Amino acid sequence: MTSSSTSAPTPSDEDHRLIKGMVVRTLLLDVLERDIRTLDTLLLKMPEVYILSLTRIQNEVLKEMLELRKQMRTRGVKVLEETRGKDGIETLYLCRGYGQRFYMLWTFARNEVKKELSRHLQMDLTQT
Template structure:
């Protein structure tokens, strides 16, 4: 006699997808703020910097689209993101299970910095 099938519990891959989505959402916010700031500065060629950051925005949006497809395939759906004083909390549904993902701002900042440096093809470990 076989037991009735049940929804598999959330896996590390599901958490990785949520983390990646949260980091990219934060990165888009950073890029948007930086583009607005660049537009107000007295730079000789602001369009070059703005175009570069806009290109990264487009790449991040494409990555987020891919992540959303993976999430849909795995039965993962973000329900709510709450930005709090010490971090960001994401509630999501994973194959019927309500889950919570929490990231401290210090960790989030480092993850966003790593992601941005990857898009800029920079190694943060190298000295200036």
């Protein structure tokens, strides 16, 4: 007699990469939106140049998120809920029908958002 396992399959590294990518890009969009609003209140000589630059990055990030969602759909991964707490951000998601949890500390999230933004700005943070 064979026994079948009823436990949920473990999400793969690729599943985690997709979830992490969505979380980081969601946070990046929030940062960009806040920075755009802030730039709009400053007495800069040419704020529209900075705002257009950040808006262009927003559009790139949205396109990347669409691609991530497409990959997630193909893999059977779906974000259900995102909760921001004092120490980090928790994401509840389904992975091929089974509930999963992904947690990212704010210190790590901040570094990941910074890396992603610097990639879009084509900046090497190691040069600072």
